[in-house]
Amino acid sequence: QKEVEQNSGPLSVPEGAIASLNCTYSDRGSQSFFWYRQYSGKSPELIMSIYSNGDKEDGRFTAQLNKASQYVSLLIRDSQPSDSATYLCAVNIWQAGTALIFGKGTTLSVSS
Protein backbone atom coordinates (compact mmCIF):
# COMPACT_ATOMS: atom_id res chain seq x y z
CA GLN A 1 0.00 0.00 0.00
CA LYS A 2 1.35 3.35 -0.99
CA GLU A 3 1.39 5.78 1.91
CA VAL A 4 2.69 9.22 2.57
CA GLU A 5 2.91 10.31 6.18
CA GLN A 6 3.09 13.80 7.60
CA ASN A 7 2.69 15.26 11.04
CA SER A 8 -0.60 17.13 10.90
CA GLY A 9 0.60 19.83 13.28
CA PRO A 10 -0.17 22.59 13.77
CA LEU A 11 3.39 23.73 13.57
CA SER A 12 3.74 27.18 15.05
CA VAL A 13 6.79 29.35 14.45
CA PRO A 14 7.46 33.04 15.00
CA GLU A 15 8.00 35.35 12.07
CA GLY A 16 11.56 35.14 10.78
CA ALA A 17 12.20 31.65 12.12
CA ILE A 18 12.87 28.49 10.16
CA ALA A 19 9.95 26.13 9.68
CA SER A 20 10.80 22.47 9.14
CA LEU A 21 8.25 20.15 7.60
CA ASN A 22 8.81 16.42 7.29
CA CYS A 23 7.35 13.63 5.22
CA THR A 24 7.96 9.90 4.94
CA TYR A 25 6.78 7.56 2.24
CA SER A 26 6.38 3.82 2.07
CA ASP A 27 6.90 2.96 -1.60
CA ARG A 28 10.58 2.57 -2.49
CA GLY A 29 9.57 2.88 -6.14
CA SER A 30 8.74 6.54 -5.63
CA GLN A 31 10.86 8.71 -7.88
CA SER A 32 9.41 12.20 -7.80
CA PHE A 33 8.59 14.26 -4.77
CA PHE A 34 6.67 17.46 -4.43
CA TRP A 35 5.66 19.99 -1.85
CA TYR A 36 2.42 21.83 -2.36
CA ARG A 37 0.98 24.68 -0.36
CA GLN A 38 -2.76 24.88 0.13
CA TYR A 39 -4.67 27.79 1.56
CA SER A 40 -8.07 27.13 3.05
CA GLY A 41 -10.70 26.64 0.36
CA LYS A 42 -8.15 26.74 -2.46
CA SER A 43 -6.52 24.10 -4.57
CA PRO A 44 -2.87 23.18 -4.00
CA GLU A 45 -0.06 25.15 -5.58
CA LEU A 46 3.39 23.75 -6.23
CA ILE A 47 6.20 24.99 -4.03
CA MET A 48 9.05 22.63 -4.77
CA SER A 49 9.85 19.48 -6.68
CA ILE A 50 12.83 17.22 -6.05
CA TYR A 51 13.95 14.09 -7.83
CA SER A 52 17.40 13.17 -6.52
CA ASN A 53 19.01 12.79 -3.13
CA GLY A 54 20.28 15.91 -1.45
CA ASP A 55 19.13 19.48 -1.15
CA LYS A 56 17.37 21.73 -3.59
CA GLU A 57 17.03 25.40 -2.85
CA ASP A 58 14.62 27.91 -4.29
CA GLY A 59 14.53 31.26 -2.59
CA ARG A 60 13.47 30.79 1.02
CA PHE A 61 12.55 27.16 0.42
CA THR A 62 14.83 24.15 0.59
CA ALA A 63 13.68 20.64 -0.14
CA GLN A 64 15.72 17.72 1.13
CA LEU A 65 15.43 14.16 -0.11
CA ASN A 66 16.87 10.95 1.36
CA LYS A 67 15.68 7.95 -0.61
CA ALA A 68 17.52 5.45 1.57
CA SER A 69 15.57 6.65 4.59
CA GLN A 70 12.47 7.35 2.53
CA TYR A 71 11.92 10.85 3.75
CA VAL A 72 11.63 14.25 2.24
CA SER A 73 11.55 17.54 4.06
CA LEU A 74 10.87 21.19 3.38
CA LEU A 75 12.60 24.05 5.15
CA ILE A 76 11.17 27.53 5.02
CA ARG A 77 13.63 30.21 6.05
CA ASP A 78 12.62 33.65 7.31
CA SER A 79 9.04 32.48 7.74
CA GLN A 80 6.36 35.05 7.05
CA PRO A 81 2.74 35.20 8.20
CA SER A 82 1.77 34.69 4.54
CA ASP A 83 3.42 31.28 4.73
CA SER A 84 0.67 30.16 7.09
CA ALA A 85 -1.07 27.37 5.21
CA THR A 86 -1.26 23.61 4.94
CA TYR A 87 1.73 22.01 3.27
CA LEU A 88 1.13 18.80 1.39
CA CYS A 89 3.81 16.29 0.58
CA ALA A 90 3.19 14.29 -2.59
CA VAL A 91 5.05 11.43 -4.23
CA ASN A 92 4.88 9.89 -7.66
CA ILE A 93 6.10 6.60 -9.01
CA TRP A 94 8.24 6.82 -12.15
CA GLN A 95 5.49 5.87 -14.50
CA ALA A 96 3.62 8.04 -16.94
CA GLY A 97 0.10 8.81 -15.88
CA THR A 98 0.43 7.81 -12.25
CA ALA A 99 -1.34 10.09 -9.88
CA LEU A 100 0.37 11.85 -7.05
CA ILE A 101 -0.23 10.35 -3.65
CA PHE A 102 -0.64 13.00 -0.99
CA GLY A 103 0.04 13.07 2.69
CA LYS A 104 -2.55 14.56 5.02
CA GLY A 105 -0.65 17.80 5.21
CA THR A 106 0.99 19.83 7.94
CA THR A 107 -0.63 23.04 9.04
CA LEU A 108 1.89 25.81 9.52
CA SER A 109 1.11 28.93 11.52
CA VAL A 110 3.56 31.83 11.45
CA SER A 111 2.92 34.45 14.08
CA SER A 112 3.96 38.06 13.67
Added chain:
Amino acid sequence: GAVVSQHPSWVICKSGTSVKIECRSLDFQATTMFWYRQFPKQSLMLMATSNEGSKATYEQGVEKDKFLINHASLTLSTLTVTSAHPEDSSFYICSARKTGLAEATEAFFGQGTRLTVV
Protein backbone atom coordinates in the same frame (compact mmCIF):
# COMPACT_ATOMS: atom_id res chain seq x y z
CA GLY B 1 3.44 26.81 -15.51
CA ALA B 2 0.65 25.00 -17.28
CA VAL B 3 -2.95 26.04 -16.73
CA VAL B 4 -5.77 23.75 -15.73
CA SER B 5 -9.22 25.29 -15.62
CA GLN B 6 -12.01 23.75 -13.60
CA HIS B 7 -15.63 24.78 -13.76
CA PRO B 8 -17.78 25.54 -11.87
CA SER B 9 -15.89 26.78 -8.83
CA TRP B 10 -18.86 26.14 -6.62
CA VAL B 11 -22.28 24.59 -7.00
CA ILE B 12 -25.27 23.98 -4.79
CA CYS B 13 -27.69 21.29 -5.84
CA LYS B 14 -30.67 19.47 -4.48
CA SER B 15 -30.37 15.94 -3.22
CA GLY B 16 -31.03 13.44 -5.98
CA THR B 17 -29.88 15.63 -8.84
CA SER B 18 -26.71 15.27 -10.90
CA VAL B 19 -23.84 17.70 -11.19
CA LYS B 20 -21.20 17.88 -13.91
CA ILE B 21 -17.74 19.31 -13.27
CA GLU B 22 -15.41 20.15 -16.13
CA CYS B 23 -11.64 20.11 -16.14
CA ARG B 24 -9.69 21.58 -19.03
CA SER B 25 -6.00 21.79 -19.75
CA LEU B 26 -5.71 25.15 -21.49
CA ASP B 27 -2.20 25.18 -22.88
CA PHE B 28 -1.12 21.58 -23.01
CA GLN B 29 -2.42 18.14 -23.87
CA ALA B 30 -3.19 15.75 -21.06
CA THR B 31 -3.63 12.08 -21.85
CA THR B 32 -4.33 11.51 -18.21
CA MET B 33 -6.20 13.59 -15.69
CA PHE B 34 -6.88 12.87 -12.08
CA TRP B 35 -9.86 13.56 -9.88
CA TYR B 36 -9.45 14.15 -6.17
CA ARG B 37 -11.89 14.79 -3.36
CA GLN B 38 -11.09 16.65 -0.19
CA PHE B 39 -13.23 16.80 2.91
CA PRO B 40 -12.67 19.57 5.47
CA LYS B 41 -9.34 19.37 7.25
CA GLN B 42 -8.39 16.22 5.36
CA SER B 43 -5.97 15.54 2.56
CA LEU B 44 -6.68 15.06 -1.10
CA MET B 45 -7.99 11.59 -1.77
CA LEU B 46 -7.58 10.23 -5.28
CA MET B 47 -10.91 9.16 -6.69
CA ALA B 48 -10.04 8.11 -10.20
CA THR B 49 -7.62 8.39 -13.05
CA SER B 50 -9.18 9.61 -16.27
CA ASN B 51 -7.67 8.32 -19.49
CA GLU B 52 -8.37 9.92 -22.83
CA GLY B 53 -10.36 7.61 -25.06
CA SER B 54 -10.74 4.82 -22.54
CA LYS B 55 -12.45 3.99 -19.28
CA ALA B 56 -11.42 5.68 -16.10
CA THR B 57 -9.63 3.77 -13.37
CA TYR B 58 -11.33 4.14 -10.02
CA GLU B 59 -9.75 3.86 -6.61
CA GLN B 60 -11.02 1.31 -4.17
CA GLY B 61 -14.23 2.41 -2.51
CA VAL B 62 -15.21 4.90 -5.19
CA GLU B 63 -18.45 4.01 -6.95
CA LYS B 64 -17.92 4.23 -10.70
CA ASP B 65 -21.65 4.35 -11.38
CA LYS B 66 -22.06 7.31 -9.08
CA PHE B 67 -19.03 9.28 -10.21
CA LEU B 68 -19.07 9.17 -13.99
CA ILE B 69 -15.90 10.25 -15.72
CA ASN B 70 -15.56 11.09 -19.37
CA HIS B 71 -12.28 12.06 -21.03
CA ALA B 72 -13.32 12.66 -24.60
CA SER B 73 -10.38 14.76 -25.71
CA LEU B 74 -6.80 15.51 -24.75
CA THR B 75 -7.86 18.71 -23.05
CA LEU B 76 -11.14 17.91 -21.35
CA SER B 77 -12.27 15.54 -18.62
CA THR B 78 -15.62 15.69 -16.89
CA LEU B 79 -16.81 14.29 -13.58
CA THR B 80 -20.54 13.83 -13.09
CA VAL B 81 -21.83 13.20 -9.60
CA THR B 82 -25.06 11.33 -10.16
CA SER B 83 -27.94 11.32 -7.72
CA ALA B 84 -25.99 13.50 -5.35
CA HIS B 85 -26.62 13.29 -1.62
CA PRO B 86 -25.47 15.50 1.26
CA GLU B 87 -22.58 13.14 2.03
CA ASP B 88 -21.20 13.90 -1.43
CA SER B 89 -20.68 17.51 -0.40
CA SER B 90 -16.98 18.09 -0.72
CA PHE B 91 -14.22 19.93 -2.54
CA TYR B 92 -13.51 18.23 -5.86
CA ILE B 93 -10.20 18.98 -7.56
CA CYS B 94 -8.86 17.84 -10.91
CA SER B 95 -5.26 17.73 -11.97
CA ALA B 96 -3.33 16.96 -15.11
CA ARG B 97 0.20 16.20 -16.15
CA LYS B 98 1.71 17.00 -19.50
CA THR B 99 1.67 14.27 -22.11
CA GLY B 100 4.76 12.95 -23.81
CA LEU B 101 7.45 13.90 -21.34
CA ALA B 102 9.94 11.26 -20.31
CA GLU B 103 10.41 12.75 -16.90
CA ALA B 104 7.70 12.61 -14.31
CA THR B 105 6.52 16.16 -13.77
CA GLU B 106 4.41 17.92 -11.26
CA ALA B 107 0.65 17.86 -11.47
CA PHE B 108 -1.15 21.06 -12.31
CA PHE B 109 -4.36 21.59 -10.43
CA GLY B 110 -7.65 23.14 -11.34
CA GLN B 111 -9.18 25.69 -9.02
CA GLY B 112 -11.43 23.11 -7.41
CA THR B 113 -15.21 22.83 -7.19
CA ARG B 114 -17.01 23.23 -3.91
CA LEU B 115 -20.09 21.01 -4.10
CA THR B 116 -22.86 21.44 -1.58
CA VAL B 117 -25.81 19.09 -1.73
CA VAL B 118 -28.88 20.23 0.18
